[in-house]
Amino acid sequence: MKRNLVLFGDGLFADIAYEYFTHDSNYQVVAFCVDxxxxxxxxxxxxxxxxxxxxAEKFNPAEHSFYAAITYGQLNRVRERFFNQAKKMGYTPASYISSRAFVWRNVELGEHCFIFEDNTVQPFVKLGDNVVLWSGNHIGHHSEIGxxxxxxxxxxxxxxxHIGDHQFIGVNATLSNNLTIADDCMIGAAALVTRNMTEDGFAKGARSEVSEGARRFFKVVIE
Structure with missing residues (x-):
């Protein structure tokens, strides 16, 4: 039998979480909640x-799990607040691992993780609590995510x-081997990080200059 699940949040991530939990897990979503x-x-x-x-009055915590479908506001502290609040209410944290993700047998997973499709999580990796891996990431062997x-x-x-707590790592970012990223860091889209980062660091990603001229480049003739 499927375990009943309450989703904290009602935004776009909650929409996505509803789809994945409903069609690719042993959970059945029964309600959403927001402040x-x-x-x-x-x-x-x-x-x-x-x-x-x-x-908690309408959905008994003893009979329901929860997932806080919140993104990365305040370096994930908003999602952390709902995670802690729901646990204090007595709800059990749920995790989702896509059936289309590759997660090696000895990976250590914390509570309340969400791993989308096409992720590769290699041997001896450790993931902490309340981690979101959106689609298509590579987490290399022996790495630790806070x-x-x-x-x-x-x-x-x-x-x-070694990735600390409260991190945001953007689309297409690349981290070389043996790095330590301290707590509260942001790594921007397409950033290449080749050295350690101290607490509260911000690695800005590559940014292309955008200008007009695509039609001219391709010799487009508009009649």
């Missing part, structure tokens, strides 16, 4: 949307890296 000031609708996908301060981390699509973390 009362942000309660704007009564239903989502035919399921009730309930204020956080009422959710807690409350969000890694966007197609990032490459090479072998033996």
């Amino acid at each position: 009362r000031p942000y309660l704007q609708c009564e239903q989502k996908f035919g399921l009730p949307v309930i204020a956080t301060d009422e959710i 807690s409350h981390v969000f890694i966007a699509s197609h990032a490459v973390i090479s072998g033996c890296c």
